[in-house]
Amino acid sequence: MQVTVQSGGLEAVSTEVLAVPLFEEGVEAVPVTAEIDRRLNGQLALAVAAGHVSPKLNGISSLLTLGLLPFTRVILIGAGKQDDWDAQRARTFAGIAVRQARTTGQPSLTVALPAGADNAASVAGAVHGAALANFSTAQFKSTEPEDVDVEGLNLLLTDDTDKVRTAAEKARILGEAANLARSLANEPGNVLTPTTFAERARAVAEAHSLEYDVLDESQMQDLGYGGLLGTSRGSAEPAKLVTLRYTGGTGEATIGLVGKGITFDSGGISIKPAAQMHRMKGDMSGAAAVLGTMRAIGELRPKVNVVGVLCLSENLPGPTAMKPGDILTAGNGKTIEILNTDAEGRLVLADGLVHALSQGATHLVDVATLTGACVVALGSVTTGVFGSHQPWTDVVLNAARHTGEPMWQMPLGAEYRRQMDSDIADIANAGNREAGAITAATFLQEFAGGVPWVHLDIAGTARNEKDLPHIAKGPTGVAVATLTQVVENVGRDGAPS
Template sequence: MDIKIEKGRAEKYPCELLLLFSFESPERLEGPIQSVDMEWKGFISTLMKEGDFKGELFESRLFYTQGAFPAKRALLTGLGKKGEFDLEKWRGAASKAGQFIQDSGVKQFVFPIKKFDSLSEMELAESFVTGLLLGVYQFNEFKTLERDKIKEIGEVILLGEKDEEIKLIGDGLKTGQIISEAVYLARDLVNGPSNQVTPTVLAEKAQQIAKELGMEIQVLEVGQAEAMGMGAFVAVAKGSQEPGKFIVLEYNKGKGWDTIALVGKGITFDSGGISIKPSENMDRMKDDMSGAAAVLATLQVASKLQLPLHLVGIMPATENLPSGKAYKPGDILKTLSGQTVEVISTDAEGRLILSDALTYSLRYQPKAIIDLATLTGACVIALGDYVIGLFGNEESLLKRIEEASSKTGEKVWRLPLWDEYFEYLKSDAADFRNVGTRAAGATIGAIFLSKFAEKVPWVHLDIAGPASIEKERPYIPRGGTGVGVRLLVQFLRDWK
């Protein structure tokens, strides 16, 4: 999709389709839609007065203009009640309008952007573009039949009336595109089948991004990781014939900026290992690398936006499979930290590979560590697939994540991380076990990880619920969602 900016007025601009938004009646029309209504001799006002278009949230109605003004068609989309409007609803409305246009087969449309209340043209443009692009995302790389029936929007023109408006719209457009492209990257990696998105492919993608954007990258092979003492990562990786990769991507190395480590779980397929999962829904276990996908995409955004930070992205990538070389329940593993772990379940492999990744991150002396992982089914039971489980060891860092959440609409909810929960992990044979009882599963997973962050400010994001969904939402289609990318990017943009 080509998105460009031009100078002009909505009611005077010739195009295939003019997109307009309105609040729910009886709010009066204002801005570009008011100007179009006057040119259309009160047609929109009459529609709303008669109840034929109410402006309800995400309501969409398409009309042919019959030559009343230069646009061939006009699409009216509702924003709901004015007093409840925010950027999350704006993103949703933009996505719903985009989906309507795409499904109708229209290839080009125009949308005028004008400052509204306290929201600048830049903020509105960024959120509009983000909602639009994320809403029309399609994963069809492997479809070979009837590709001619795939519908896509070819061109979008954002209109500004003044030079200063055009500058602000341009800034918002650039940021929205960069963020959306990164979410697309994460979604594509999560949606990709595990025979195509292997640890090697993930490492190659990271190397490609590093080369294009001038970042440092190191990819450790399993043998190198073993020589370094990563007993937990290596134990999981040895069960598969696909070689594991320990990926370290570094942005702004040696420039003196604050260091933040981002750690993402990269299990490209999780069978559960010897503690094998039930066959039902096992096909979805290709999404167990959603954390690594989000970290990789976030580093891409940070580089393109030139954020003034030193970022280290650590992505331990492997499959978790049963084999003659696979680790087993009852094994005791020595982690990179020197601590030992008794394996109770090989299906709790994510926390094992993350334990070595968290320890590895400490060598960079980060100001903060954020890890993302599809860690526990217990978090899905607790919070469903709308919300990320949030854990951490420092209040100010937790608040930063919550503030980023409120801006992006990627919802988080705090869960407890009290020392008492460690009782569930005590082992007679090792320093601790990798799982406890069935109780408090999400917290137990987070408590385990906390033992490897030491005293560094750290947050754990359990994205098991929203990483991949069955029912689409306004700008989130079924399948891989790319969750965590926008949350992390906002967190990093706000870092001071």
């Protein structure tokens, strides 16, 4: 999507369609709707008074301009109270506008932001929402899609500044990076194997000036990465461990981003119920988020060093699959008793964290669709956050607030670690039914090497289970914006010690 920013009145609109927010305070609340009403001889105000057009939040109405304006149609999107307008409202508003343009076959669209609200945050929200809305989950349908991609987005503002243009471009980059993650998560396991995922990562690295390396199973064997190899044993598809490196800083800090990439998770011998198992093609959403983040970093070029690690495997109950009772040895030498083969995400992440440390990471963030327990605790709205170092955890939480991705910190503690005790190994890969999201994070902490570390459990937030006005049902690309903001903040402010 090409994004342009322009200032001026309605005569500056060069597209067939203009989308505007309609506030409860009426058409006179902002100049753009007031001017539209005047040019339509008061017909907009009459339509609102008659209830044909509603300012109810996220309500959608449309009016033809009958040659009285330089565009043929205006989309009016209910925006609620004017005082409640913020970046999130702008994100939803622009997302709805783009989805309307897609369904009506409009390849380009102008979006007017209200006077007084066209600051950098509002513009960033609008462009990010528009990019996320410009996504289709129909890539595997044999029929031509009924909707069209919006190729051009024009933002009509009362003031056009360099700061606003910079915010718009960054938001476009973030939105398209999230869409990369969403597209990967939408691919079935017979298409997106670990090997194919690794090749997609190579293509991203080549296109965005990132260093790329991939380890095969024999190389992982030499390094002692038994968690990843044990998970992969039941599948004919070999595991891959991908490293992407961005060098942008001269300081001591190197951020390590580690993503769980189970391209299909049957649960292994501890097999999952058949209902909804097909959703487990998305169990690589953490790795997809890391890859999307590395793409964004490659475009934004922040002043910090970053290592991205993708832990890619299938988890299947083949004849050589790991079994309950097996003992695996991770890359840091810790032994793990397998109590549940469906607790495999933490096994691959354990080796991923160890590998990131071996690549010089001084601060770690891992991201994974890790536990159903986190879904029970926080639902599909909020990502669970766990951290070993509060200043580093605060960096992540502040980045999430800035980007509009809801996240909530959960506790850790020695009491939870005792649930993972094993009689015959250093640690078990599962505890009892209590506090499952916390014990999973506690397990990962054992492999973080004592450096500042944060774990993001996106099991509930990686997918929308219903179609929303501004974003389609399906993968969300969650964490791409937050992780990118973390990297940018560290590049600007430094990393906490």
